Amino acid sequence: MAAKHSRHIALTEPLIAYVETQVAKGEYILVSEVVTTALRLLMEREAVSNRRGATQAEAIYDRA
Numbered sequence: 306m307a308a309k310h311s312r313h314i315a316l317t318e319p320l321i322a323y324v325e326t327q328v329a330k331g332e333y334i335l336v337s338e339v340v341t342t343a344l345r346l347l348m349e350r351e352a353v354s355n356r357r358g359a360t361q362a363e364a365i366y367d368r369a
Contacts (some may be wrong), residue, residue: 314340 314327316324333339 324336327333327339328336333342
């Protein structure tokens with residue numbers, strides 16, 4: 306999928322090495338795919354955390 310917007314980001318040397326290794330291994334074709342996957346995983350983790358928090362809040366409310 307082609308990006309609609311282009312952004313330039315700064316990465317530390319260890320992150321650059323990791324991203325380049327993933328591309329070299331053939332896990333991804335483009336560096337941007339690695340970054341996109343990482344961001345999607347972060348978003349998923351946040352959503353799970355938010356759902357977990359909402360569930361806990363509901364349980365506390367139900368006990369009250």
